[in-house]
Amino acid sequence: MSFSFLPLITQGDEQLFKALNRIGPVILSAQSSVPLPSTADHPYILFESSTDPVDLDQLIKWLDEGVEKLILPLSWTKEVIGTIPRERLVLLLDVANVSAVSDKVRSAVSGVLLKTPSLDLDFVTSVSKFFAGSAIYVLSTSTDLPSPSNVRQLKGIGATPVLPESQLTLEATSAANLNIADAYVAPITSDRKDGLFPTIVSTETGHSLGLVYSSVESVKESIVTGKGVYQSRKHGLWRKGETSGATQEVVSIRLDCDSDSLEFRVVQHGAGFCHLNRQSCFGEASGLPALENILRSRLESAPEGSYTRRLFNDAELLRSKIMEEADELCRAETKEEIQFEAADLIYFALTKCTAAGVSIADIERSLDRKAKRVTRRAGNAKPQWSKKEAESAPAPAKATPVSTETIRMNTYDLATASSEQRAQLLRRPVLNSNEMIDKVKPIVEEVRKRGDKALLEFTAKFDRAQLSSTVIFPPFAPESMQLEDFIRDAIDVAYSNIKKFHEAQNSDAILRVETMPGVVCSRFARPIARVGLYIPGGTAILPSTALMLGIPAQVAGCKEIVFATPPRSDGSISPEVMYVAHLVGATAILKAGGAQAVSALAYGTETVPKVDKIFGPGNQWVTAAKMLVQNDTDALVSIDMPAGPSEVLVIADHTANPAFVAADLLSQAEHGVDSQVVLVAVNLTEEHLAEIEAEVNKQALALERVDIVRQSIPKSNIVKVATVDEGIAFSNDYAPEHLILHLQDASDRVAQIDNAGSIFVGAFTPESCGDYASGTNHTLPTNGYARQFSGVNTLSFQKHITSQEITADGLGGLGPVVATLADCEGLQAHANAVRIRLQSIGNREGAL
Secondary structure (H helix, E strand, O other), X not given: OEOOOEEEEOOOOHHHHHHHHOOOOOEEXXXXXXXXXXXXXXXXXXXXXXXXXXXXXXXXXXXHOOOOEEEEEHHHHHHHEOOXXXXXXXXXXXXXXXXXXXXXXXXXXXXXXXXXXOOOHHHHHHHHHHOOOOEEEEEXXXXXXXXXXXXXXXXXXXXXXXXXXXXXXXXXXXXXXXXXXXXXXXXXXXXXOXXXXXXXXXXXXXXXXXXXXXXXXXXXXXXXXXXXXXXXXXXXXXXOOOOOOOOEEEEEEEEOOOOOOEEEEEEEOOXXXXXXXXXXXXXXXOHHHXXXXXXXXXXXXXXXXXXXXXXXXXXXXXXXXXXXXXXXXXXXXXXXXXXXXXXXXXXXXHXXXXXXXXXXXXXXXXXXXXXXXXXXXOOOOOOOOOHXXXXXXXXXXXXXXXXXXXXXXXXXXXOOOOHHHHHHHHOOOOOOHHHHHHHHHHHHHHHHHHOHHHHHHHHHHHHOOOOOOXXXXXXXXXXXXXXXXXXXHHXXXXXXXXXXXXXXXXXXXXXXXXXEOOEEEEEEEEEOOEEEEEOOXXXXXXXXXXXXXXXXXXXXXXXXXXXXXXXXXXXXXXXXXXXXXXXXXXXXXXXXXXXXXXXXXXXXXXXXXXXXXEEOOOOHHXXXXXHHHHOOOOOOOEEOOOOOOOEXXXXXXXXXXXXXXXXXXXXXXOOOOOOEEEEEEEOOOHHHHHHHHHHHHHHHHOOOOHHHHHHHHHHOEEEEEOOHHHHHHHHHXXXXXXXXXXXXXXXXXXXXXXXXXXXXXXXXXXXXXXXXXXXXXXXXXXXXXXXXXXXXXXXXXXEEEEXXXXXXXXXXXXXXXXXXXXXXXXXXXXXXXXXXXXXHHHHHHHHO
């Protein structure tokens, strides 16, 4: 960093000190009675007397508390070499003892403060050469006042002048004192005809707000007042915010390395720096600054009942979320998982900081101070977090918003909920689609461009499987489908039921309608030729998904059925999925998962067949990749539906068995940490609700996937309603993926359901049956899309073609109508295509 000069503070004029601190560090005399100001920005400490013995502990304490550099006399410097880091040590030298400096001392310091009776530039130059690579600071002991010219001369030979506080002033330069702004701008040069200095204005954290220009006058005023003042090329001095109210507090003013441009770091108030009422002239803020702005805004105006308001108001919830996200980050393994979980942790951590008035700039200052500490702690984890301690004790239960022991849902009463709270209850865990698409785009592009080579690299990186080939083609090896008899029998029963239900949906009948005499319109179905079926293989093996996607594709008559599923670590595919692939007639199995598998299916590679439509659930990487490729005209591929985390909504009245209800809720909660389950409690007593909650906790603790449930259940809700009609109305607004009716006369209520992926009617119809073997499909719309989308079915794998056949008599009746409408739209060629035929018909009839 380049400084015009360094001030030596001995008296401590507060106003002067604040102004000096804006333009760089200050040197504080250790012999002075002036205390270290709390606002000092990495000051230097000068020890001029060496008569006392070195107090090494005190020196290190200074450094640990944020002192940038220690300026020590030669005798002390010799004693601290090897203990005080070179970059934190400056040697104090009188002209007389320059020759006494050894090579060892010279190499152990980062700078020299030279006390000289006069500003002898030649002597300073020779000292600079002797201490090559070190900063040279020059303090004249002369009573003569240095001039801006002296400052400029010293900077010209690479030295920085040190000016005593007694010689500096905030007033105009006089015979006795030098104005600090005059000293500061003295070495600044400009290559512009108007003499102005290009000036970058940025936030405290260094994010650019805009480019402006400064003059000597504007810099002087900014230093003295601490306000952002610049030079308009048309209108003179520009005091930022004077008319708009978007004022600035100047934190620091810095020179660049060759002293021809400036950087102002400021705290920006009001709408922003740009005249377009945004923070920066270079566009909207992104990343951490954008998040900080949003959180500050939400702190001031987030509506009661909103999630952000809950975080600000509920310290225990926020604490639990921070602990939860920290644990998820620790468990993350891939680069993508780590960056995703780190972003979540930063969000909640910054929420806590914002609530406490701590800014990112405050955090960065703390980091800077910690980086400058000389003494270091051992860095061992506290006992409750250490691995050794954890191995000798039971693993602690994961924290939840209510308790670290009991797994519970959040409870709301719809009768007392505001419209904002009701809207919040309908929302799902937020997935930033645009952010995820940006993340998967490089993966998709790599597979698109480099094909199998990229696919194999990503499979090794993400799935940790070293493969020599990407695809398995039939006939599939019998040894790859080795299953225990009871598993094979279960798959066969499920296959039969699902196939029977989906065959019933398949109709070969051609729709044929004569819309008017001689005009016959038809519609008929054709299978989509090539389909890609994504079978997840992350936290659970899902042969059920292979059945649910493969069977309707088989029934519809698709010519190519390509499975895509992540391989196991040895490169193989689970035998359950292999067996289903055999049953449904899969034509290829792609051994890959994630965005790379979606890209390979969409574009094709040397070995992976390109498909026309991609089906199947997956994590957010898969979902984002599907959304990306469906919008790429080069891919020419469609997808089944938008997808999100799995979800279930249960409507329960007084007849509901608490154990059944809890089991149904947990069957979805175990899918993933972002799953959401909702219980709509119809006029249930507090005792009945307590029984259900107790069963949730009891059954959850018995699950192998309890760690997942500990995270998903606390994000889920109990919604109390007064009547069944009110509960169904809420469900229709929520539009759940799975809807379970634990109601008296449940079948009579099905007619009231408008929005749901699939309905499970009555106490003995668990959602699990639909997931596996009842016959319906379990690939269903989530995230509220049941309002617009159906679940996967046989028709999902078909498209319908229409045709029409018109006789001459039929055209005679229809043609004038068509020609008239075409004329209305100004499409003459359309009308002509009809009239030329009508004319031909008329000529033929006339000839007859």
